[in-house]
Amino acid sequence: MSALDGLYQELILxxxxxxxxxxxxxxxxxxxxxxHHEFNPSxxxxxxxxxxxxxxxxxxxxLAWEGQGCSISMASASVLSQLVRxxxxxxxxxxxxxxxxxxxxxxxxxxxxxxxLLGDAVAFQGVSKFVMRVKCAMxxxxxxxxxxxxxxxxQE
Amino acid sequence: xxxxxxxxxxxGLRAAFxxxxxxxxxxxxxxxxxxxxxxxxxxxxxxxxxRSFLERDYAAVHRGTSQAVxxxxxxxxxxxATVAAFVGxxxxxxxxxxxxxxxxxxxxxLGIGEATAGLGVRGSERFALEPGDExxxxxxxxxxxxxxxxxxxxxxxxxxxxxxxxxxxTWSLDAARDAINQRTRIFAFxxxxxxxxxxxxxxxxxxxxHAVDAITVLDACQSVPHISVDFDELGIDFAAFSxxxxxxxxxxxxxxxKAELLDALPPTRTGGSAITKVTMEExxxxxxxxxxxxxxxxxxxxxxxGEAIAFLDEVxxxxxxxxxxxxxxxxxxxxxxxxxxxxxGPQGTEGRVALASVSIEGLHAHDVGQYLDxxxxxxxxxxxxxxxxxxxxxxxxxxxxxxxxxxxxxxxDRFLDGVRGAQRYFGVEASR
Numbered sequence: 001m002s003a004l005d006g007l008y009q010e011l012i013l014x015x016x017x018x019x020x021x022x023x024x025x026x027x028x029x030x031x032x033x034x035x036h037h038e039f040n041p042s043x044x045x046x047x048x049x050x051x052x053x054x055x056x057x058x059x060x061x062x063l064a065w066e067g068q069g070c071s072i073s074m075a076s077a078s079v080l081s082q083l084v085r086x087x088x089x090x091x092x093x094x095x096x097x098x099x100x101x102x103x104x105x106x107x108x109x110x111x112x113x114x115x116x117l118l119g120d121a122v123a124f125q126g127v128s129k130f131v132m133r134v135k136c137a138m139x140x141x142x143x144x145x146x147x148x149x150x151x152x153x154x155q156e
Numbered sequence: 157x158x159x160x161x162x163x164x165x166x167x168g169l170r171a172a173f174x175x176x177x178x179x180x181x182x183x184x185x186x187x188x189x190x191x192x193x194x195x196x197x198x199x200x201x202x203x204x205x206x207r208s209f210l211e212r213d214y215a216a217v218h219r220g221t222s223q224a225v226x227x228x229x230x231x232x233x234x235x236x237a238t239v240a241a242f243v244g245x246x247x248x249x250x251x252x253x254x255x256x257x258x259x260x261x262x263x264x265x266l267g268i269g270e271a272t273a274g275l276g277v278r279g280s281e282r283f284a285l286e287p288g289d290e291x292x293x294x295x296x297x298x299x300x301x302x303x304x305x306x307x308x309x310x311x312x313x314x315x316x317x318x319x320x321x322x323x324x325x326t327w328s329l330d331a332a333r334d335a336i337n338q339r340t341r342i343f344a345f346x347x348x349x350x351x352x353x354x355x356x357x358x359x360x361x362x363x364x365x366h367a368v369d370a371i372t373v374l375d376a377c378q379s380v381p382h383i384s385v386d387f388d389e390l391g392i393d394f395a396a397f398s399x400x401x402x403x404x405x406x407x408x409x410x411x412x413x414k415a416e417l418l419d420a421l422p423p424t425r426t427g428g429s430a431i432t433k434v435t436m437e438e439x440x441x442x443x444x445x446x447x448x449x450x451x452x453x454x455x456x457x458x459x460x461x462g463e464a465i466a467f468l469d470e471v472x473x474x475x476x477x478x479x480x481x482x483x484x485x486x487x488x489x490x491x492x493x494x495x496x497x498x499x500x501g502p503q504g505t506e507g508r509v510a511l512a513s514v515s516i517e518g519l520h521a522h523d524v525g526q527y528l529d530x531x532x533x534x535x536x537x538x539x540x541x542x543x544x545x546x547x548x549x550x551x552x553x554x555x556x557x558x559x560x561x562x563x564x565x566x567x568x569d570r571f572l573d574g575v576r577g578a579q580r581y582f583g584v585e586a587s588r
Contacts, residue, residue: 004526004527004530004581007526008523008526008581013583043521043537043552044543044553045520045522045552046552069520069552072523130526
């Protein structure tokens with residue numbers, strides 16, 4: 001597999017064409033909501049990612065995003081949405097995944113990702129070899145991190 | 157029109173550049189360098205000039221009395237004279253060394269701010285702005301020729317206005333005529349757009365502005381390295397361009413000004429060697445250009461820039477411009493023949509210099525750039541420091557291929573093949 005094919009895996013291209021989670025947030029009543037806009041000034045890619053979190057269980061009950069950007073940033077937002085939705089993650093669990101994703105993406109190909117933890121997001125391992133694309137892959141994850149911080153601050 | 161450089165001459169020129177004589181390889185093929193609009197590669201004689209200066213002639217330019225200082229200063233000032241002659245300045249004193257083109261534009265905008273704040277030199281009143289005055293720019297400006305004017309407007313209470321672009325990202329003389337009025341005090345615009353490649357009718361625009369006594373400021377970064385430019389003939393008041401896009405070193409740029417205007421412009425940074433008399437209370441400043449060159453100057457870079465300009469001059473701007481026009485024709489025609497590719501700027505080859513930016517239907521510029529990178533085709537992707545222009549075109553970014561006097565037909569073809577290859581790779585081929 002060429003480095004380019006390693007970057008643009010089928011799964012990534014599929015997600016970028018049919019993204020999951022794109023749309024308006026539809027959270028249950030009583031949930032704590034947060035929204036964050038993240039912008040990459042070098043290319044103009046942007047995303048606004050919103051979450052609804054249950055104050056009782058700390059579970060992320062809904063996640064949605066709007067944005068525009070390259071296939072890597074859009075697919076990454078889609079895969080993140082799938083992960084949060086399918087695994088019904090709590091704030092702490094989402095944090096662990098964000099950390100693992102960041103570690104993999106910034107590793108320049110040296111970190112073998114934990115598929116249990118990251119699911120389809122391991123497909124982005126190829127991005128770690130392209131320094132200039134790390135920000136693209138991180139865009140949605142950084143936005144989620146900011147949302148979770150907001151939710152936690154609201155509970156303090 | 158002059159005879160374009162022949163293919164043999166182009167290959168002769170390439171041999172004079174270490175980068176092109178022995179280009180980096182990607183997957184076994186040499187890099188096709190189509191990013192000169194971002195920064196240009198340098199001829200070996202530019203590197204040699206800097207090196208020989210540093211090895212043999214280096215001394216504290218403009219400071220002290222030794223013979224060594226004398227000869228170092230002479231090389232520094234000879235470079236200034238070379239640049240002055242090249243861009244049609246009447247005297248070398250009209251050429252100010254700056255840290256770059258961005259710094260040059262800031263020197264003018266901030267200087268006008270100082271004049272307005274009462275921190276002027278003799279004659280600075282002519283620059284002072286007041287609420288109701290208008291600063292005019294265009295929607296196509298590089299951020300470097302926009303943000304300094306935004307801040308000057310905020311600082312002085314003047315109003316920033318702009319000439320809007322059309323659906324291709326270009327604007328016309330008529331649009332300028334509509335926008336210029338009795339309140340216009342400054343008109344800042346780009347000679348050749350770094351995104352669309354469109355050439356502005358500078359002399360006509362200057363006439364319109366001067367009819368209402370407005371000062372004109374030209375961003376000449378994309379014109380000076382590619383076409384013959386005579387600032388005096390164009391009538392422009394101030395102009396800026398960079399060294400590193402004109403085969404010269406980084407870290408130095410040029411501010412050109414009409415003598416009487418430079419003479420009335422206050423300095424924006426002050427310190428040693430830009431002064432005549434200093435007391436504990438105040439300072440008096442040198443005439444231009446030294447007034448704008450306080451502190452240690454990029455002396456070896458100035459020597460390198462002088463050598464780069466001499467190189468361009470020896471090749472001949474008319475002939476290299478004719479050659480680059482042939483390349484742009486090949487590039488634009490190839491783009492127009494490719495379905496699903498939108499050409500920004502003039503919808504043809506006329507009124508366009510040295511570059512073409514495109515947007516590919518269904519594809520983000522970063523993905524295009526990544527694919528081209530894998531093919532060894534080096535272009536610029538992004539907003540090219542022109543966010544408002546891209547916003548007006550309904551996009552966040554584009555893909556730009558730019559040519560220079562060393563570019564070959566084969567490199568253009570590799571770009572066009574790469575664009576079509578990216579369409580196939582990402583499954584977005586369009587049909588007519």
